[in-house]
Amino acid sequence: MTLEGSSTLRQRFHQLFYNEKFLIGASLARISFGFIMLYYYLIHYTQRYFIWSYEGIINEHLSDKESFSLYNFSTSSMYFDIVYHVSILIAILYLCGYKTRITSILFFITTYSILQRNFLVADGGDNLVINILFFLMFANTYAYFSFDSAKWRARSDRRNNLFHLVLALVHNMAIIACVVQLCILYLTAGFYQVMGESWNSGVAIYYIFQVDEYANPFIRDLVINHDILIFLGNYFSIIIKIAFPFLLFNRYTKYLAVVGIAFFHIGIAIGMGLVTFSLIMLTSDLLIIGDQDFRWMKSKWLQLIGFMRNKIRRLPSSTNS
Amino acid sequence: MESSNHNKSLFYKGVYFGLPFALIGFILFHFSIIILHVMPINPISIALEPEVNAYTGALFRQNWHLFSPEPVTENDVVYMKVKTKSNQESDWIDITTPFISANNENYLSPLNRIMRIPSTAVNEMHGEEELINRYKKKIYELNKEKESEKILKRISEYQLKNSKDTRMLLYRFVFSTAARSFSPDDIQSVNVRVVTEEPVPYSQRKNPTYERKKTYEELGWENFTHVLTW
Numbered sequence: 016m017t018l019e020g021s022s023t024l025r026q027r028f029h030q031l032f033y034n035e036k037f038l039i040g041a042s043l044a045r046i047s048f049g050f051i052m053l054y055y056y057l058i059h060y061t062q063r064y065f066i067w068s069y070e071g072i073i074n075e076h077l078s079d080k081e082s083f084s085l086y087n088f089s090t091s092s093m094y095f096d097i098v099y100h101v102s103i104l105i106a107i108l109y110l111c112g113y114k115t116r117i118t119s120i121l122f123f124i125t126t127y128s129i130l131q132r133n134f135l136v137a138d139g140g141d142n143l144v145i146n147i148l149f150f151l152m153f154a155n156t157y158a159y160f161s162f163d164s165a166k167w168r169a170r171s172d173r174r175n176n177l178f179h180l181v182l183a184l185v186h187n188m189a190i191i192a193c194v195v196q197l198c199i200l201y202l203t204a205g206f207y208q209v210m211g212e213s214w215n216s217g218v219a220i221y222y223i224f225q226v227d228e229y230a231n232p233f234i235r236d237l238v239i240n241h242d243i244l245i246f247l248g249n250y251f252s253i254i255i256k257i258a259f260p261f262l263l264f265n266r267y268t269k270y271l272a273v274v275g276i277a278f279f280h281i282g283i284a285i286g287m288g289l290v291t292f293s294l295i296m297l298t299s300d301l302l303i304i305g306d307q308d309f310r311w312m313k314s315k316w317l318q319l320i321g322f323m324r325n326k327i328r329r330l331p332s333s334t335n336s
Numbered sequence: 337m338e339s340s341n342h343n344k345s346l347f348y349k350g351v352y353f354g355l356p357f358a359l360i361g362f363i364l365f366h367f368s369i370i371i372l373h374v375m376p377i378n379p380i381s382i383a384l385e386p387e388v389n390a391y392t393g394a395l396f397r398q399n400w401h402l403f404s405p406e407p408v409t410e411n412d413v414v415y416m417k418v419k420t421k422s423n424q425e426s427d428w429i430d431i432t433t434p435f436i437s438a439n440n441e442n443y444l445s446p447l448n449r450i451m452r453i454p455s456t457a458v459n460e461m462h463g464e465e466e467l468i469n470r471y472k473k474k475i476y477e478l479n480k481e482k483e484s485e486k487i488l489k490r491i492s493e494y495q496l497k498n499s500k501d502t503r504m505l506l507y508r509f510v511f512s513t514a515a516r517s518f519s520p521d522d523i524q525s526v527n528v529r530v531v532t533e534e535p536v537p538y539s540q541r542k543n544p545t546y547e548r549k550k551t552y553e554e555l556g557w558e559n560f561t562h563v564l565t566w
Contacts, residue, residue, distance in 0.1 A: 032356040059446045065512060065566040072453065072508045072563060077501050082394035131394065135456045135505060136449040139402050146398060177348055181355065188359040195367050203374045203400040210376065211405030218538045222409040225535040227436045228455055229408070239541065288443045 035183045037190045038158040039309040040301045042112070045119075045156035047298035048148065049110025051291055052126055056103045067132045068095045078132075085128040102129060112161020119156060123148045140292035146196050147299050154189035155182070193302045198260035201276070205256030217249045223287070234286040248282070255279055263303065273303055366396075374400055385487055411533040414454040416510045418517075419557065421524045428529060431513050450566055457506035458530055461499050503555065512563040523560040529553065 056063075065071040069078070069090040080087060085098050102125035108114070109122040126148055130141045157163035170179070213219040224230045224239050238244050255275040262272035277297060284293035344352070372381045372388050373396075381388065392398075415428040435451040510528050514520075534549040 028353075028356075058444070059449070062446045062450060062566050065564045066450070068564070070564045072505060072512065074508070074563075077505060077508075127395075135453045138452075139400065142398050146396070149395065177351060181351065184356060184359065188356075188363060192363055192366070195363065196370075199367060199370055199374060200398075200400050204402045204404060206376060207401055207404035211407070213406060213409075214404060219403070219407050221538055221541070222535050223403060223407045225411070226408050227411050227433075228451065232440055284443075288439060288448065290443050290448060 032187060033180050033183050035155055035158070035186050037187075037302060037305060038155060039306050040304045041151065041154050041156045041186075041190060042159035042161060042164075044147075044151065044298050044301045045112060045115070046110055046160060047294070047301065048144065048151075049106050049122070051144075051294050051298065052122070053103065053106040053110060055129070055291065056099065056106060063099055064092070064095070066136060067099070067129065068092060072135065073133055079134070082131050083127070084131040085125065086132045098125075098128070101125070112157040112163050115157035115161060115163050119148075119152045123152050138289060138292045140289070140295035143196075143200065143299060144295050147193050147302075150189045150192040150196070152189075153185045154193075155186040190302055193299065194263070197299055197303070198263070201256040201259040205253055205259075208253045208256070214249065214253060217246050220248045220252075221245045229287045229289070231286050231288055238286070251275075252279060269303065270308075273300055276300055370396060370398070374398055382487070408459075409535045412455050412458045413531045413533065414458065414506070414510070415529040415531065416514055417527040417529070418514050418523055419525045419527070420518070420522050422522075423524075426518075429517070431510065446566075453509050454506060457502045457509065460502040461506070506555070507558050508561075508563045511560055512565050514560070515563070515565050520560075520562055525557045525559050527557045528555040530555070 059066055067073075067086060069075050070092065075090055078087060086095060088094070105118060105121045105125050108118045112118075127145055130137060130145060155167070158167055208214040208219075211219065213222055221239060224235045238248070255272070259272050259276060262268040262275075277300065280293040280296045280300075283296075284290050369388055369391050372384060373392050375381065411432075413430060413432045415430055417428050418426040432454060435447055435454075439445065439447045439451050507526065507528060510526055511523075514523055514526055530553045532551045532553070534551075536543075536546050536548060540546040
């Protein structure tokens with residue numbers, strides 16, 4: 016290999032592993048996860064003792080003592096309130112990206128603790144939050160839209176020292192781990208669907224919509240009486256999940272995966288009322304979108320805004336004339 | 337950067353070139369275990385079940401069944417009957433439907449999650465039976481009786497405890513709900529009935545006279561204990 020070739024190879028190696036990628040998606044995911052957990056704490060604020068304290072539904076005898084939760088250390092209501100309110104504060108700090116390296120660890124611990132405390136109100140989204148937040152502790156989620164972002168940019172001159180290179184590498188690997196986790200989720204869910212008789216015969220959605228707990232009555236009436244909608248929804252949900260990991264390999268089919276899965280989750284949020292579940296899934300999908308894609312979307316958005324402004328500006332003059 | 341790399345120490349070069357591959361190795365190892373943990377039961381996952389479970393623990397535990405292989409199709413409606421200290425019994429009161437109606441009016445409410453408590457408890461009470469049956473079928477297919485004996489024993493033990501605990505959780509939810517309609521000091525005991533409503537089969541979807549089959553399960557009277565109301 017020539018000297019030039021070796022240098023190019025080294026540059027590529029550096030580019031591949033040590034240039035932080037997916038920074039905008041990670042920052043947006045931080046904001047969104049922070050918001051979801053803040054919503055989770057606040058929407059259940061008046062029911063918090065019933066759902067999570069030892070005086071509520073899960074008393075000391077019925078609590079899962081084997082798994083870790085900050086709420087398991089004491090049965091006192093005062094201790095519960097302290098942990099709950101500190102968790103709210105941490106969610107706000109995480110959302111804002113303040114001292115994010117430390118806050119992300121605390122956010123993971125508090126989120127894990129509350130979600131472990133009561134399995135009766137949990138869903139698959141909570142499971143994914145734990146998996147993704149674990150890896151996001153190692154990622155740079157503060158490069159954009161955070162209190163820490165200015166500091167991070169100011170340090171750009173030191174980015175070639177070993178410590179910062181390792182941080183960049185760990186960030187990239189953490190994002191890869193999140194994406195692999197998502198792929199395993201979709202592939203496994205698709206696999207199980209293929210195994211199921213009602214999914215195979217294209218009628219699973221018809222049956223799900225008969226369960227009152229998961230059926231938006233307005234959507235149910237629309238779906239249940241239309242065989243084509245049942246058929247399309249059924250097979251689309253299988254195909255998009257199984258195809259998801261493979262669509263990510265190509266830059267253009269990746270968009271198809273992201274848009275397809277986004278439609279799928281929006282459908283679940285509206286049709287089945289699983290709001291936080293869908294938000295968590297959509298948030299995790301942000302980690303698939305690269306920085307260049309976000310910049311492209313931003314430029315297109317600005318173009319659209321500019322175009323609309325021009326149209327609106329012209330409107331009064333044309334009507335006056 | 338590139339020219340200065342030549343003069344870097346061995347430690348620097350070791351980390352710079354070695355760490356990416358070490359981390360890739362870890363990711364491959366981690367997700368291989370996760371795949372064994374979440375994918376359908378197969379000979380390797382049965383053989384490595386204790387090791388896989390030890391690795392995943394509570395931290396990496398995950399389940400992506402998400403309405404599959406077979407989705408939930410039945411409606412479990414929980415009813416309560418309250419006996420007061422003056423020995424008067426109420427009628428059966430449906431406690432599931434009001435939750436669902438309230439949730440349908442507004443998904444952005446605490447009831448969106450609280451609504452799941454009775455149905456999850458009922459499913460957990462019965463759900464493990466299905467798991468055992470699935471395991472037995474797979475074990476038969478894979479001819480792995482020896483490896484699976486221990487797993488089945490563990491599942492049976494877990495099922496017994498889980499069923500007892502989730503029954504108690506269901507009662508505690510009902511106690512809490514009863515205390516909203518009756519004076520808690522006046523309640524002596526509560527009985528719970530679960531009505532399971534089967535779906536209208538796809539072939540009968542256009543038959544307006546089709547009646548859903550219902551099965552009733554009465555869980556019996558339990559002495560009232562005070563639980564905070566929701």
